[in-house]
Amino acid sequence: MVQPPFVDRETELATLERAWQSGRAELVVLYGRRRIGKTALLREFMKGKPGTLWVATMGAEPVLRRSFTDALWRTLRPGAESDGAEAGAAAAAGFVYETWERAFHAVAEAARERRLALVIDELPYAVGASAGLPSVLQKVWDERLEAGRLMLVLCGSHIGMMERDVLAYGAPLYGRRTAQLRLGPLAATALRPLFPSYSPARLVETYAVLGGVPAYLLRFDSRLGVMENVARHVLDPSAFLYAEPLFLLREELREPRNYFAVLQAVAQGRTTPNEISQATGMDPGPLARYLATLRELGLLERRVPVTETQPEKSRRGLYMVQDRFLRFWFRFVAPNASALEMGGAAQVAQKVARELPQFVGPVFEDLCRAWTAEQAARARWPLALERFGSFWSPEAEVDVVGLGGEGLLVGECKWSREPVGMNVLADLRRRAEAVCARVGRRETLLVLFSRSGFTDALEAAAAAENVTLVGLEEVLGSRAGETTQ
Numbered sequence: 001m002v003q004p005p006f007v008d009r010e011t012e013l014a015t016l017e018r019a020w021q022s023g024r025a026e027l028v029v030l031y032g033r034r035r036i037g038k039t040a041l042l043r044e045f046m047k048g049k050p051g052t053l054w055v056a057t058m059g060a061e062p063v064l065r066r067s068f069t070d071a072l073w074r075t076l077r078p079g080a081e082s083d084g085a086e087a088g089a090a091a092a093a094g095f096v097y098e099t100w101e102r103a104f105h106a107v108a109e110a111a112r113e114r115r116l117a118l119v120i121d122e123l124p125y126a127v128g129a130s131a132g133l134p135s136v137l138q139k140v141w142d143e144r145l146e147a148g149r150l151m152l153v154l155c156g157s158h159i160g161m162m163e164r165d166v167l168a169y170g171a172p173l174y175g176r177r178t179a180q181l182r183l184g185p186l187a188a189t190a191l192r193p194l195f196p197s198y199s200p201a202r203l204v205e206t207y208a209v210l211g212g213v214p215a216y217l218l219r220f221d222s223r224l225g226v227m228e229n230v231a232r233h234v235l236d237p238s239a240f241l242y243a244e245p246l247f248l249l250r251e252e253l254r255e256p257r258n259y260f261a262v263l264q265a266v267a268q269g270r271t272t273p274n275e276i277s278q279a280t281g282m283d284p285g286p287l288a289r290y291l292a293t294l295r296e297l298g299l300l301e302r303r304v305p306v307t308e309t310q311p312e313k314s315r316r317g318l319y320m321v322q323d324r325f326l327r328f329w330f331r332f333v334a335p336n337a338s339a340l341e342m343g344g345a346a347q348v349a350q351k352v353a354r355e356l357p358q359f360v361g362p363v364f365e366d367l368c369r370a371w372t373a374e375q376a377a378r379a380r381w382p383l384a385l386e387r388f389g390s391f392w393s394p395e396a397e398v399d400v401v402g403l404g405g406e407g408l409l410v411g412e413c414k415w416s417r418e419p420v421g422m423n424v425l426a427d428l429r430r431r432a433e434a435v436c437a438r439v440g441r442r443e444t445l446l447v448l449f450s451r452s453g454f455t456d457a458l459e460a461a462a463a464a465e466n467v468t469l470v471g472l473e474e475v476l477g478s479r480a481g482e483t484t485q
Contacts, residue, residue: 006044008190009037012181016045016153019179023115025146027176030155031162032183033298034248035215038155041183042119051075051117051151056126062096064129068103069096076110100133104140111150118150124158127165134165138172146176158252159297184298185212185324188367189476195222200472201451202226205356208363209234211324216241227353234333235345235352242340245329252297258282262290263321266300267330271318291319299323306389306401307438316392324363331359361415364472365390365399368413368449371475372400383407383445396434400447403439410435411447420450422457425467449475 019026032038039055046053054071056064073095097103107118120126127133145152154173156162159182165171167180188207194217195203205226210216219241220229234241249256249263258280265279277287294300301322308314321327332355333340336348373388375381385402392398400411410432414420425448432444447468448454454462454469462469 006040007193008186009041009044012041012183013045015179015181016041020045020049020115020117020151023149025148026151026178027141027173028151028153029162029166029177029180030153030183031159031166031181032157033159033213034157034251035213035244036157036183036185037214038157038183039121040214042121042153042155046117046119049117050115051119053117053119053121055121056123056129058125059129061129064126065100065103066096068100068126072097072103072106075116076106100130100136101140104137105144107150108140108144108148111145111148113149115149116151117153119153119155121155123154123156123166124161127161134172138176141173141176160252163296186214186217187212191217192476194218195220197222200476203476204364204367204451204472205360207367208324208356208360209328213325216244216325227349227356230352231345231349234329235340235348237341241325242333245326245334248326253293258286258290259294262287262294263299263326264330264334266319267321267327268335271320273319276319299326303389305391305393306387306403307391307435328359357415361413364415364449364451364475365413367475368411368470369400371470372402372409372411372447376402381407381409381445383409383443385409391435391438393434393438395437396431398431398435400449401435402445406442408432408435408439408442408444409447410444411449413449415451417452419453419455420448420458421455422461424448425458425461 016028019028030038030042042053052071052075054068057067059067097106107116110116123133141152154162154166156166166173167177168174188204190212191198191203191207195206198206202225206217206220206229209226209230210220219233219239221232224232233239236242246256246260249259253259261280261282262276265276268279270276270279273284273287273291276282276291277284280287282290291300291302295302299322301320302317303320304311304314304317308316311317321330332348332352336344336351339348369388369390376385376388381402383402384404384407386404388400388402390397390399391401398410399413400409402409410428412424412428412431414424425446428446428448432446436442436444445466445468447470448458448462449470449472451472453471459469461467
């Protein structure tokens with residue numbers, strides 16, 4: 001089987017590498033939703049480094065401690081594998097650490113003079129079997145590990161548990177970490193090595209359907225078209241991705257049914273708290289808690305016009321499903337579950353194909369907003385811009401807006417198979433006036449983004465009037481991937 005390429009994650013690898021190169025005791029916390037690529041990142045980081053990468057499972061405490069002992073044995077007793085044959089080396093030798101504390105003391109002794117790495121992956125499973133494990137780690141860290149040369153990485157998929165029991169104030173390990181990484185989805189540009197034969201438009205369509213979750217992306221076959229992949233890997237009730245959102249919500253949340261209802265309402269266009277409340281039948285108080293939790297998990301986001309000076313207090317906020325695959329799933333799979341279960345995948349696939357361009361459009365807008373912000377960081381724009389987002393009012397909606405000082409950038413995005421023409425530029429000027437009416441007259445830069453290029457007349461006008469034209473290939477040439485607010 002061909003090993004899929006390890007893509008992106010340069011920033012995260014650099015953070016881990018800096019911690020390793022420090023030579024002193026380091027406690028790094030790495031967490032993020034399931035399937036996001038944490039284990040792959042850790043395996044890449046551990047290549048060529050002395051140490052142990054242990055993955056906890058949903059087992060009983062004695063079983064996990066035996067597994068942990070065996071993993072340590074291979075690091076602390078080089079050559080011990082030869083004693084183990086098919087069984088674990090430590091177990092074959094009849095040895096298991098009596099307690100977690102004894103195991104961590106052995107690690108401390110080994111790392112007293114030499115650099116070692118210990119990665120505990122899926123920590124929540126270990127804590128589930130042994131609730132006192134964080135306290136044991138805290139005790140041994142304070143007494144011995146902090147004075148040694150160990151790089152300890154604690155990793156977990158249960159975001160709530162990692163934040164509550166590892167990072168939060170009052171948690172046993174609070175204040176001990178030297179770095180933390182919350183791993184997010186891959187950028188859209190990371191899809192290129194995974195789908196080398198795809199056109200830029202197909203890459204964006206794939207990203208709109210699956211987002212940047214590596215485990216989902218690896219399910220698609222780059223030899224097939226986007227809709228063929230959707231039909232085979234998403235709409236088929238036997239497929240891995242068909243029920244994936246249900247497993248995700250059940251693992252992370254205590255009341256998945258209510259969260260499911262909220263996500264479905266938002267995905268179907270109920271974007272204000274009042275609309276969501278009416279669609280779900282939930283009172284505002286409980287609903288506010290569900291919305292807050294979904295935002296913390298990165299499954300939902302609240303957007304306000306970029307012109308708002310106090311975003312959190314603004315009453316103009318709209319909720320969107322932030323996770324791209326959940327957005328697709330709640331749009332096309334959940335409402336059609338009965339038809340799909342009854343063998344109607346072909347009909348549902350036709351519906352998806354008809355509506356896919358409209359579905360992809362907002363994702364293209366997100367990519368353009370992120371690209372615009374990134375270009376500002378690279379000092380591309382002649383204006384000083386600091387805040388980026390979108391704008392809406394009764395007078396106009398604007399896809400891309402950048403604000404800063406006396407400068408203003410206004411952009412329009414067109415996910416169309418036809419080249420953008422002069423009419424779109426005229427409309428953009430009108431929209432720019434609506435933004436200026438809200439924020440005051442400023443020096444304004446106009447930008448047009450297009451999937452399918454621009455007409456000759458527009459290109460000539462843009463050159464004469466200093467309007468920036470940006471094609472799809474240029475947008476995908478950056479690392480832009482997520483909306484910048």
